[in-house]
Each structure stands twice: as structure tokens, then as C-alpha cells.
Amino acid sequence: MKDTKIPYKIYLDEKEMPTAWYNLRADMKNKPDPLLDPATGKPVTAEALGQVFCRELVEQELNETDAYIPIPQEIRDFYRMYRPSPLVRAYCLEKKLGTPAKIYYKFEGNNTSGSHKLNSAIAQAYYAKNQGLVGVTTETGAGQWGTALSMACAYLGLDCKVFMVKVSYEQKPHRREVMRTYGASVTPSPSTETEAGRRILSEHPGTTGSLGCAISEAVEAAVTREGYRYVLGSVLNQVLLHQTVIGLETKTALDKYGVKPDIIIGCAGGGSNLGGLISPFMGEVMRGEADYRFIAVEPASCPSLTRGSYVYDYCDTGRICPLAKMYTLGSSFIPAPNHAGGLRYHGMSPILSQLYHDGYLEARSVKQTDVFEAAEEFARVEGILPAPESSHAIRVAIDEAKKCIETGEEKTIVFGLTGTGYFDMTSYQKFNDGKMSDYIPTDEEIAASLALTPKF
Amino acid sequence: MKDTKIPYKIYLDEKEMPTAWYNLRADMKNKPDPLLDPATGKPVTAEALGQVFCRELVEQELNETDAYIPIPQEIRDFYRMYRPSPLVRAYCLEKKLGTPAKIYYKFEGNNTSGSHKLNSAIAQAYYAKNQGLVGVTTETGAGQWGTALSMACAYLGLDCKVFMVKVSYEQKPHRREVMRTYGASVTPSPSTETEAGRRILSEHPGTTGSLGCAISEAVEAAVTREGYRYVLGSVLNQVLLHQTVIGLETKTALDKYGVKPDIIIGCAGGGSNLGGLISPFMGEVMRGEADYRFIAVEPASCPSLTRGSYVYDYCDTGRICPLAKMYTLGSSFIPAPNHAGGLRYHGMSPILSQLYHDGYLEARSVKQTDVFEAAEEFARVEGILPAPESSHAIRVAIDEAKKCIETGEEKTIVFGLTGTGYFDMTSYQKFNDGKMSDYIPTDEEIAASLALTPKF
Numbered sequence: 001m002k003d004t005k006i007p008y009k010i011y012l013d014e015k016e017m018p019t020a021w022y023n024l025r026a027d028m029k030n031k032p033d034p035l036l037d038p039a040t041g042k043p044v045t046a047e048a049l050g051q052v053f054c055r056e057l058v059e060q061e062l063n064e065t066d067a068y069i070p071i072p073q074e075i076r077d078f079y080r081m082y083r084p085s086p087l088v089r090a091y092c093l094e095k096k097l098g099t100p101a102k103i104y105y106k107f108e109g110n111n112t113s114g115s116h117k118l119n120s121a122i123a124q125a126y127y128a129k130n131q132g133l134v135g136v137t138t139e140t141g142a143g144q145w146g147t148a149l150s151m152a153c154a155y156l157g158l159d160c161k162v163f164m165v166k167v168s169y170e171q172k173p174h175r176r177e178v179m180r181t182y183g184a185s186v187t188p189s190p191s192t193e194t195e196a197g198r199r200i201l202s203e204h205p206g207t208t209g210s211l212g213c214a215i216s217e218a219v220e221a222a223v224t225r226e227g228y229r230y231v232l233g234s235v236l237n238q239v240l241l242h243q244t245v246i247g248l249e250t251k252t253a254l255d256k257y258g259v260k261p262d263i264i265i266g267c268a269g270g271g272s273n274l275g276g277l278i279s280p281f282m283g284e285v286m287r288g289e290a291d292y293r294f295i296a297v298e299p300a301s302c303p304s305l306t307r308g309s310y311v312y313d314y315c316d317t318g319r320i321c322p323l324a325k326m327y328t329l330g331s332s333f334i335p336a337p338n339h340a341g342g343l344r345y346h347g348m349s350p351i352l353s354q355l356y357h358d359g360y361l362e363a364r365s366v367k368q369t370d371v372f373e374a375a376e377e378f379a380r381v382e383g384i385l386p387a388p389e390s391s392h393a394i395r396v397a398i399d400e401a402k403k404c405i406e407t408g409e410e411k412t413i414v415f416g417l418t419g420t421g422y423f424d425m426t427s428y429q430k431f432n433d434g435k436m437s438d439y440i441p442t443d444e445e446i447a448a449s450l451a452l453t454p455k456f
Numbered sequence: 457m458k459d460t461k462i463p464y465k466i467y468l469d470e471k472e473m474p475t476a477w478y479n480l481r482a483d484m485k486n487k488p489d490p491l492l493d494p495a496t497g498k499p500v501t502a503e504a505l506g507q508v509f510c511r512e513l514v515e516q517e518l519n520e521t522d523a524y525i526p527i528p529q530e531i532r533d534f535y536r537m538y539r540p541s542p543l544v545r546a547y548c549l550e551k552k553l554g555t556p557a558k559i560y561y562k563f564e565g566n567n568t569s570g571s572h573k574l575n576s577a578i579a580q581a582y583y584a585k586n587q588g589l590v591g592v593t594t595e596t597g598a599g600q601w602g603t604a605l606s607m608a609c610a611y612l613g614l615d616c617k618v619f620m621v622k623v624s625y626e627q628k629p630h631r632r633e634v635m636r637t638y639g640a641s642v643t644p645s646p647s648t649e650t651e652a653g654r655r656i657l658s659e660h661p662g663t664t665g666s667l668g669c670a671i672s673e674a675v676e677a678a679v680t681r682e683g684y685r686y687v688l689g690s691v692l693n694q695v696l697l698h699q700t701v702i703g704l705e706t707k708t709a710l711d712k713y714g715v716k717p718d719i720i721i722g723c724a725g726g727g728s729n730l731g732g733l734i735s736p737f738m739g740e741v742m743r744g745e746a747d748y749r750f751i752a753v754e755p756a757s758c759p760s761l762t763r764g765s766y767v768y769d770y771c772d773t774g775r776i777c778p779l780a781k782m783y784t785l786g787s788s789f790i791p792a793p794n795h796a797g798g799l800r801y802h803g804m805s806p807i808l809s810q811l812y813h814d815g816y817l818e819a820r821s822v823k824q825t826d827v828f829e830a831a832e833e834f835a836r837v838e839g840i841l842p843a844p845e846s847s848h849a850i851r852v853a854i855d856e857a858k859k860c861i862e863t864g865e866e867k868t869i870v871f872g873l874t875g876t877g878y879f880d881m882t883s884y885q886k887f888n889d890g891k892m893s894d895y896i897p898t899d900e901e902i903a904a905s906l907a908l909t910p911k912f
Contacts, residue, residue, distance in 0.1 A: 008536040011467045080464040081548060081839045092537065092611070110566050112841040112876070154836040155548070174881035178841060180888045181832055181881075376637055380610040383537045385568040385634060420568070422878040425630035425637075432636045 115419030135159025139214030143175030145233030212317020234270025243276020271349030330449030571875030591615025595670030601689030668773020690726025699732020727805030786905030797844030
């Protein structure tokens with residue numbers, strides 16, 4: 001017997017929360033191609049990965065067989081601090097649009113880090129602690145990942161060293177201060193603390209840094225320091241695995257009310273939130289139990305799925321991390337400076353790349369100004385100020401709901417609302433002042449960047 | 457049969473949410489003294505109040521007899537967008553402190569305005585809309601109230617005109633942009649738009665404004681404009697009434713698990729959140745059904761309860777609003793510039809003043825640096841970055857929990873966590889850099905300000 005009236009917000013009981021992450025690769029017909037060692041061009045070994053990443057995380061990264069991986073109790077306790085996150089029925093938005101569609105969104109912004117990143121940050125920090133490590137290093141650009149990781153490390157008493165792209169460090173002092181409040185040390189990158197940083201500073205004096213450079217510094221800081229490892233906030237299989245907590249909760253909440261989605265939508269940068277949201281549903285598709293449409297939404301300024309190539313490429317601009325087979329714009333691709341917020345990654349998670357390649361996943365690219373228009377429309381009726389990243393999903397959800405007005409179809413649309421935009425008001429101001437512009441890379445720019453991908 | 461295991465977060469079902477606000481004055485033995493008309497020195501009439509405030513709100517302001525006032529359906533629908541708010545069992549904080557005390561907090565920061573202010577903003581906007589008005593005016597200092605009101609007005613399609621103290625307008629551009637994103641017009645005060653603003657500008661060229669001046673402008677803008685009324689975010693009886701949704705939800709959640717609090721703690725500026733939190737519990741005390749300790753926490757830099765006088769005083773620095781009998785430091789009192797965040801009001805809600813005067817409510821003042829220390833300790837284990845205002849309550853909750861370590865008592869402590877600190881990172885930075893200082897006004901300063909209160 002199912003409830004018929006759906007509340008505005010569906011909160012699961014704590015006992016309904018997932019006790020294991022779902023490993024989609026176990027059910028995928030075509031598994032993603034393996035990571036390659038940049039030194040040998042051969043599949044990277046667990047031993048080599050273990051120099052950089054924590055032991056248990058390496059196992060998760062390479063595990064293609066276990067469909068469920070238990071969530072350790074300490075992580076489940078932490079999840080209970082801010083989860084279950086609400087699955088919201090967007091009654092107010094539906095009414096505003098006048099659509100017969102039923103719109104739901106899974107809201108991951110109700111924690112201080114402001115995004116879904118915390119789901120993986122606590123897992124990665126936990127395994128580091130469990131391995132007896134002293135601390136972890138990472139890089140951060142927009143700052144959501146660094147914030148999430150510093151929260152997780154504060155909770156576990158683990159040292160946290162964040163290399164923050166210098167231009168962000170200076171332009172986003174508030175993000176930096178949240179990390180410091182959580183006890184992290186935040187270093188503007190490039191810095192004189194690492195060989196990589198010193199080299200870049202001598203070659204490009206006055207540079208404001210890049211994500212690629214910050215990754216190089218964070219990895220170097222981890223491998224040259226006793227008791228440290230490097231952690232990464234997206235792209236990797238392990239990160240998508242941890243993020244399945246989003247999709248598992250969503251599915252349990254929908255099942256509870258007998259709701260079956262028609263379309264599931266998420267924004268995609270490195271792909272961790274979208275992968276986490278769709279995994280349990282995609283698993284049903286793989287097992288022939290159900291059918292859904294899945295849409296990845298990416299910025300027109302960084303369109304890796306819609307305009308990239310499916311090839312082996314470096315995961316980092318510095319070319320020191322393993323190579324992944326993925327949709328990529330080339331590791332030297334940098335989105336135009338007018339692009340706001342995250343979703344700036346040149347590639348896409350190998351799992352999502354494989355799914356897209358095999359036709360299970362659609363992709364759509366949207367323009368920045370259209371995204372902020374959707375963000376503002378959403379904020380005014382749903383009462384949540386969305387992050388620019390999350391607003392890519394809002395844009396397409398609204399577009400699909402508007403199609404239903406024309407067709408009269410009562411489609412059920414579910415999208416992921418990954419975070420809040422409190423630290424993005426400079427971009428909102430640009431939009432409010434009519435000073436925001438769009439930039440779409442030319443075919444030549446993308447081709448030039450892609451020409452530099454390695455041949456494997 | 458009560459559940460024995462308490463979850464980390466208690467979320468009520470939507471059907472358990474309150475359908476009426478609780479009007480504590482109906483049960484108070486000594487009612488607060490009436491507001492006085494500054495022109496006549498006599499109790500202000502509904503008619504006079506109706507020039508400035510909405511009709512229904514005037515009725516609520518003066519209503520001392522009805523214990524319950526139904527919440528209109530449209531407001532209840534809006535509440536469902538972001539309420540019920542969680543009552544959190546602070547397991548992580550308890551463990552960190554090693555206290556036998558059981559700590560709970562009612563968290564009101566899970567909405568985009570970032571604080572409890574939205575509970576009254578939507579009510580006031582609703583009654584304005586219902587009266588057929590075009591819009592409302594208000595002032596804002598730190599910006600939480602202005603943000604909440606602009607959200608509420610955006611939802612109802614009501615014009616919202618915010619006078620923002622000029623220094624905040626310039627120093628907190630992000631707060632301003634949130635309001636603009638919600639469609640409000642935000643004017644730095646003093647402005648040339650009002651008589652009051654022009655007068656102050658000519659007398660004090662280059663002034664950065666004050667809350668008193670912004671109130672004068674907002675009131676003038678309301679009464680000189682067809683179809684507008686002025687709204688206020690704290691102090692008034694009506695505002696405390698709307699905020700009882702906090703206390704009613706808290707009580708239902710505690711009752712559900714058979715928990716009886718020993719101490720209930722809240723920060724107090726104008727008093728609306730504390731009044732809202734304690735009202736249902738105080739009602740039980742008034743009716744002889746239960747006994748609790750209640751603690752109001754105020755900043756040592758603006759100690760209206762602990763060091764003020766209980767007299768009639770102006771509610772606004774501009775001396776145009778009605779007079780209230782309350783604990784006050786004098787309407788010309790201005791907290792030291794080094795004081796961070798809100799809780800800067802010179803007086804205290806007449807209801808809370810009466811309760812304090814009659815011995816039902818304790819008060820404690822705390823130093824700013826001690827508050828930020830508690831905020832940081834809380835943030836690191838509970839995963840929420842608290843507003844400086846809310847952190848006053850955290851300070852005293854931790855102090856009380858530490859006393860339990862010494863005495864071995866398993867006291868149940870409930871406190872109100874009114875909001876998040878995303879827009880207060882400049883203050884956190886000062887604290888992180890060791891540059892935050894305390895200021896406690898001298899007896900002479902307070903006496904000088906109190907000497908200017910009117911004699912009634």
C-alpha cells in the first residue's frame with residue numbers, strides 16, 4: 001500500500017539510509033577501460049596507485065566485481081550528521097511553470113560545505129585515518145571540494161593541506177576562511193613549498209596558477225611527506241562509488257511513494273554527482289529491470305561529452321596522474337575566464353564516458369546566461385539559492401517540464417541539486433547587472449587542445 | 457510507548473507541523489505593558505498602528521487573549537518548503553566534550569535566507585498581500601532580515617524595498633546581491649529618496665549610516681507611498697508570535713521521544729528567536745504544568761537585559777516608532793564597531809523583558825572571542841558553520857554541558873541554532889588571525905545613553 005499524497009520534502013528515516021555503496025561497474029555490460037600508468041603505458045597496478053592514494057581506496061578504484069561495498073560504521077555516523085538529504089517535490093516550481101510534469105530534486109546543499117562533495121570527502125578521510133596516516137593533501141579551485149575535505153578532516157582529527165589556485169585564493173577569501181575555520185592549512189598555488197611550484201614560479205613569474213599546477217603540488221606534497229596521501233574530489237571510480245549514497249537515498253524515497261521517474265538529470269563536471277545519482281537506476285537498466293532517460297548537463301564553455309573525443313588522456317594538466325579513457329577536450333583545455341563556478345574539468349569520469357559511449361546516457365550543453373536565468377527563476381519560487389554548477393541541471397529540468405506543457409505529458413522528472421550558491425554572489429551580481437556573457441569554444445580551439453592528447 | 461533510541465536528527469512529518477501559532481501573552485500572569493504613542497504618551501491605538509503596519513498584524517500585535525492564532529494555509533504551504541526544521545541531537549559535540557549532558561539544538565539555518573527570520577517574513581508579507589498592498593519596506597543591517605523578506609516577497613509577487621545601512625551595503629555586497637537575486641530593490645541608507653535621508657545627508661555629509669536612520673527612511677517610504685506598509689523583523693509581539701513555530705516544532709519533537717529539557721537556551725538581540733523557541737515551554741510554566749530553566753544569551757558589548765534598565769524607551773534610534781516598556785540601554789546606544797554580526801539592538805522584546813523582570817528567564821552576557829571559540833569548536837564536530845549570533849547560544853550550552861562533567865548530572869540542554877555564518881567569514885578571519893578583540897561598555901557609557909530615555 002503506497003501513500004498517495006507526496007509531501008513537499010521526503011526525508012527517509014535513519015534506518016532507511018543505505019548501509020552499502022552501490023558499485024555500478026559490477027553490473028555494467030561494458031566496463032570502463034583501465035587507468036594506464038603514464039610511465040609504462042600499461043594498466044596501472046594497485047601498488048603504483050598505493051604510492052599516491054590510500055590502500056582501501058585503491059581497492060575500491062579497481063573493484064569491478066562487488067556490486068555492494070559496505071559503508072563503515074564511522075562514515076555512516078558522519079552521514080547521519082547531515083543526511084538523509086531531502087528529496088523535494090518542486091510543487092512551487094511546477095505551479096509557476098504551469099506544467100503537468102512532476103518535478104523532484106535531491107538537495108545536497110544542506111551541509112556547511114554546501115555541496116555533495118562531503119559524501120566522498122568523509123569516506124576518503126576515513127580510509128586515510130584508518131591506514132594510520134597523519135594527513136591528506138588536495139587541490140581546490142572554486143573551493144567546494146577543499147571545504148568538504150577540511151570538514152571531514154576536522155571531524156577525524158586528520159591534518160588537511162589544501163593547495164588553492166592562487167587566483168581563487170585571492171578572489172575568494174571567504175571560501176579560504178571556511179577551510180581555515182575547519183583547521184585546514186591553505187596554500188596559494190603555485191607556492192615555494194614544492195619543486196613543481198618553484199619550477200612554475202621561475203618559468204612564469206607572476207602567474208595566478210591553475211588547477212593543473214595545484215594538482216601537481218598536492219601530489220608532490222603527498223608523496224614526499226611521511227604519512228600523507230593525495231585525495232581527489234571527482235572523476236575517479238571510488239568517488240562515484242561514494243556518491244551513490246545520493247542515488248540510493250533517492251531511489252528509496254521514490255519507491256516509498258511508488259514513484260517511477262521518466263527522466264533523471266544532473267550537471268556534469270568530473271561526473272561524480274551525476275554518477276552517484278544515476279547509478280542505482282542505471283543498474284536496473286543494466287539488469288533489464290527498468291528503463292529511464294538519463295541526461296548529463298554540461299556548460300557550453302566546457303563541453304567534454306558533447307564536443308570532446310573518447311580517447312585516453314591525462315587526468316591532470318600536469319600530466320603526472322594516470323591516464324584515463326574518457327570523453328575529453330584535451331588536458332590542456334582551459335574554459336574561458338568568463339565561465340562562472342565549477343564544471344571546468346577537461347574530461348569526464350570513465351564510468352560516465354563508457355555509458356555515454358554505449359548510448360545509455362544523453363548529454364546536453366547549456367549556455368551560462370540561460371543557466372543563471374533558470375537559477376534565479378528557481379530561487380524565487382523554491383526558496384533555495386542554487387550553485388551555478390547545480391543550476392545547469394535546473395535549466396534542463398525546466399526545459400523538459402516546459403515540453404510537457406506542449407505535449408500534455410505528466411512526466412516525472414528527477415534532478416540533482418548539488419549545492420548552494422552563497423559563495424557565488426559575484427557571478428549572480430554580474431548576471432543581475434546584465435554583465436554576464438557566454439563563450440563557446442570554437443572547433444579549432446578544441447581540435448588544438450585534443451591534438452595534444454597522447455596516443456595509446 | 458516512546459522510542460528509546462534518539463536519531464541524530466528528528467524531523468517531524470508534515471502533518472505534525474503546527475497549524476496555529478501560540479500566543480504566550482494569553483497565558484502570561486503579568487502581560488507586557490502596552491506600546492505608547494510617541495505623540496500622545498498614551499497607549500497606541502489600532503488605527504494609529506495601522507498607518508504603518510498591516511491590518512492583521514496590528515490585530516496580532518494587540519491580541520492578549522487568544523492562546524492560538526491559526527496559521528493561514530498559504531503560509532503553511534510556504535513553511536513546508538523549508539520546514540519542519542531538524543531538531544538535532546548533538547551526539548558529536550557531547551562526545552567531544554565528554555559530557556554526560558544530552559544536548560539538542562533546533563537548527564533554523566537550512567533555508568537560503570540562512571536564518572529563522574523567514575518564519576516571520578513570510579507571515580508579514582502574506583498579510584500585506586492579503587490586504588491588497590503593492591509592497592513593503594524595511595531596513596536591514598547585517599542583512600539576514602532583508603534577505604528573508606525579499607525571499608518571501610519574491611514568492612508572493614510583492615514589491616520589496618530594503619534600506620540597507622550604507623556601511624553594510626558597501627562591506628557586504630554579497631548579502632545585497634542575494635536580495636537583488638530575489639528581486640528586491642536595495643537602497644544604501646541614508647539616501648536621497650526620503651526626507652529623513654536627505655536631512656541626515658545634509659547634516660552629516662559622508663556618513664556611513666545607522667540602523668536608526670534606515671528605519672526612519674523605511675517608515676517614511678511606507679507611509680508616503682500608496683499601497684505600502686512597513687515591516688520589522690524582531691522585538692514586536694507579532695514577530696515573536698510567528699517565531700513560535702520554532703518552539704512548537706521543538707516541543708512536538710521532544711514529546712515524540714519522551715524527552716523533557718532541563719535548560720532551554722537562545723541568543724537574544726531583539727528577542728524574536730528566543731521568544732519563539734521558549735513560548736510553548738514557558739506556557740507550560742505559566743499554567744503550572746512544568747518547570748524549566750530558560751537562559752537568554754546576549755553579547756557583552758550590547759547587554760540590554762544584564763545591564764540595561766526596565767523602562768519605556770523608543771524602539772528606534774530615529775524616535776518615530778511607538779515606545780515600548782523594555783530592558784534597554786537607551787535608544788542612542790550603539791555597540792562598539794568591533795562587535796561582529798547582529799544582536800546589536802539597544803532594547804529587548806517587551807514580552808521577554810516582562811518575563812525576565814518577573815524572574816522566569818535568566819540572562820547571561822558573553823564575550824565575543826569566547827563566542828567565536830565556541831563557534832569553531834561546534835563547527836568542527838557538528839559540521840555546521842554557525843552564525844556569530846547563534847554562537848552566543850552555543851557558548852552557554854557548552855558551558856552548561858561542561859558543568860555537568862563536574863557534577864555528573866545528565867541534564868538535557870536544548871538550544872536554538874538560528875542560522876549559518878556563510879556571510880560572516882570576515883569575522884571568522886579576524887578570529888582565525890587572532891585579531892578579534894572584545895569590548896565591554898563602561899557603566900558611564902550605558903548611564904549616558906540611558907539618561908536620554910524619555911520619562912513616562
